[in-house]
Amino acid sequence: MIVVFVCMFSLLQKAHRFHHTVSFFSGIIDQCSSLKSPSNSLKLVHAQLVKIGLNFSNVYLGNRCIDLYFNSGSPKDAVKMFDDMSRKNIFSWNLYLKVLVKCFDMATARRVFDEMPERDAVSWNTVISGDHAKEMHCRIVKNGGCYSNLVVGNSLIDMYGKLGLVEYSLAVFLSMEKVDVISWNAMISGCCKSGYERFALLLFCVMRSSGFEVDEYTVSAVLTACSNLRNWEKGKQMFCFSTKMGFLWNAVVCSAAIDLFSKCNRLGSALRVFKESCVFDSAVCNAMIACYASHNMEENAFHLFVYTLRESIRPTEFTLSSVLHSAAVFVPVEQGSQLHSLAIKTGFEAEAIVASSLVQMYNKYGLVEFALKIFSKMASRDLIVWNTMILGLADNGKLFEAIELFEKLLESGLHPDQITYSAVLSACSYGGLLEEGMAVFSSMQQQQQRGVVPMNEHYTCVVNMMIQADMINEAIDFLYSLQWEPDSRIWESLLLACGDYENLELIEAIADGLMELEPHSSLPYLIYLANTYEQRGRWESVVRLRRKMEKVTRKEVADISWIGIKGHTYSFEANPTCHHGRENVCSILGFLKQDMSTGDDSVFIN
Template sequence: MFNLLQKAHRFHHTVSFFSGINDQCSSLKSPSNSLKLVHAQLVKIGLNFSNVYLGNRCVDLYFKSGSPKDAVKVFDDMSSKNIFSWNLYLKVLVKCSDMATARRVFDEMPERDAVSWNTVISGDHAKEMHCRIVKKDGCYSNLVVGNSLIDMYGKLGLVDYSLAVFLSMERVDVISWNAMISGCCTSGYERFAFHQFWVMRSSGFEVDEYTVSAVLTACSNLRNLEKGKQMFCFSTKMGFHGNAVVCSAAIDLFSKCNRLGSALRVFKESHMFDSAVYNAMIACHASHNMEENAFDLFVYSLRESIRLTEFTLSSVLHSAAVFVPVEQGSLLHSLVIKTGFETEAIVASSLVQMYNKYGLVEYALKIFSKMASRDLIVWNTMILGLADNGKLFESIELFEKLLESGLHPDQITYSAVLSACSYGGLLEEGMAVFSSMPQQQRGVVPTNEHYNCVVNMMIRSGLINEAIYFLYLLQWEPDSRIWESLLLACGDYENLELMETIADRLMELEPHSPLPYLSYLANTYEKRGRWESVVRLRRKMEKVTRKEVADISWIGIKGHTYSFEANPTFHHGRENVCSILGFLKQDMSTGDDNVFIN
């Protein structure tokens, strides 16, 4: 009896301990090493997974910590299983994109509930599972299953299917409306989302914070500041202004509408240490080229133990590629591995971009090759990274592998590979890629970016007249970059008449930029001794030239990053720098060349 009581007491403490670990894992995303130690200790004290509760907890914890293989192993070792065990196992399989096994397990389950259906619906065979649900159990009488179908079709961009399910349901609730509105935002039907919100309100349904957040997201996507302000005022009236979901959506709205001050005000007035709010503000700083602010806020969030998410790390890695020295970028990579986010596509894509920006293409390729699934964004990032780092043929080869993978290139893909052809002067290969664009699916239409690459390819091959004729045949208004490329080429061949024609066109497109005239045309006038034309040109430019943008640079010293602007009176240590400069000028004037020699 004593042994039984002792084992029961030990079991009680084990259950309590697992519950605490579960809460910690949910909030901190603990690494799997700690769980393996707990697992080993359970085996050591004789509490293996003959108990269903402990087995389910361990499967759940391994799954949340990013160790699906360990989760599957624990499931296989469990001597008894319930419906919760099978549903956890299904989640693991779907998360690993092993839909074939998930379908087989689903068919072999001794019993199924709404969670089972919802889990398997979230995989790749959505329409097939929908048909099975309607045929076997009927989904429209089950509110949970119907809502899951609406949400699933919305995430897949199939709004017509979402609407069909929504209209066929016997009863809907606020979750149904939220799923419908969110699906419209995800699929690019923001105006229909506004209409759905109006119908929802007219039908007497009470909105919640998720409804407001979804409508704010629609306003963000459309860059509709006025509607967004109205919605934010409505959320304040409803008492949602202190909600993290609403605040993060409002920050995103103001950020995308170039209202950085308003976004910062919402962030400061929220007084919340929430990951969603901090993610939104970090992304806001990063998108407005305020990488230093984004990085400082990220460091502050770490000090306050705010839970990291894949979106936090993605924004910070994006900033690191611009602002942070390579050593600190490597430390961020280590943090990604430690927190278990290296398998997340958005984080891996940001790592690829960061290493490409650093010029460490081999590191970027290593991460790219290890990704379990690659979306078009990471393909584009890698192709462009290879092109920017001089790996031109490798960039073209990767483009060909993309075509073989079954993904459809978009405008960014073609811009990247045409850039590679342009840098390398690969006219034949570049024209073949350009010619294939209109024939590709998904409506990829050439833009000025692509035309600029083609023109540069022709210019580097010495085909200036052909480039001009190419633009003439397009019946497309070239932008200033294309004209500048032609102007530079004409300067090399000293075609002054054509240069003046192009310069006049550039003046119409960008009247406040002195670059076309002063850099190209004025130099040509000086070479030919046409000083009167030089003076006339410079006077003309003085009337239209506005304030120049100050240059800025960064340098990392002993783990700290210092920024320097073109104005010498506004940077770190300006007093010391100015005093040293004065000292050097004095020594130079005295002609003492050995001042620093002992």
């Protein structure tokens, strides 16, 4: 297609149709954005621009190329295009500033901002979105252009919301002379992104009572708040409201509705919204792929992903992350490597969410070296990827490496959470590394002021380490010293470890405790205790337990049958005294009994 356009352009050039040439070139650039490799196709177009000198003289076409280079994941080409332009306007500078803020360093972006020949609201908004937000806010206030300028004020609200500084967002919002629906949307969205979902719902109620008309962005933000809260009742109300307002045609609203149903365990409803959706784009498909993946339907997620690729729908980093999680479950290593290649090709390998999923995938494949290679290349590592890598090392038998990586995590300045300690304690438990494990557990106890409180899974690891070291008494003392009530798994591990233990009273105490914790499934513990008595010649105790076991197995259970007729379910208990339609049921049963006794089976025909 690009070759055809280039040939057409050559004909226009020979005919000296300059204005038609510019218009036609704009159409070529539009077509580039819809192709599978927009950057490569645009380079061919760019070459033609250089050939005739239009990239130096025509500002409009140059700006279009900068924008497309940036959106297609080629920021360096966008910067080169800007440098080659001999004429630039405010739009050129704003695009250049956008590239610098998003892809390069803020110091350069700040210098460019100061050197710009002119600035508008877009310029301020762009530089505000960088890391020097508070500093830029102060400059705006000094220049008197904050609370009276609606666009700048909305940008500050949005920026503080993205940074998680809801208090600053609210302060700007309340100080503005005038607010509009964009102000409300930015405020609600910022609350959702910062963990203040309940406050976002309150703001939505205030917005409506204040007479502001909501739009699709408002609805999508509120649906997201309900999804994060797993609040099905309010989410259902918002979904009905969005349907009534006709907002489901919007891809953002549709994807937010699918996400709501997914997180509230309404898979059927999510699938129905997806199938009946009027739009079929990246956002909607991403939401459905994530829905499948979160409900352990990895194969469905993978098939939908392949279908989107065939439909030329460009994947996002969130799509790839969901698919990589699914691939780790059922896709062969070869196809997992192909997904890795796709992540590299699309430029998403460096994204934290994709890199973390790649680490998890290779760990589940048992290819720890590949996972470590990706982990080491990551520019920034959050706690999730550290936990994933430590757990991957532990699961693949790299126990000392897991402990070493945990120590590097502490050196990095990040604070471990409960998942971190569970991973490293699992490594110590697998290897019977009691000394190292107790040191880790001790450091965990020191983190309780940060909200890192030991749970059953951590206590289980400690007890298992003590059992492997043949420290049964110490394990028992440890459990009795806890202010936490251990679950049955811990006591069960201890009971199994006491098989050859001489203290029969202790075994009886543990078994009795387990039967109290799990009265409905106490039979295995009774059997274990009976076998223990038998090994020690305690025959009277064996007989006593056998009788108790018979009582457990012969507990009276009411037999119930039920049948559904025309949307109603009728239940019948064993030996009922009365039930709905008893006379008719008994009559029919008598009729069937009579036919069966005479050997006439014609009643069962038809």
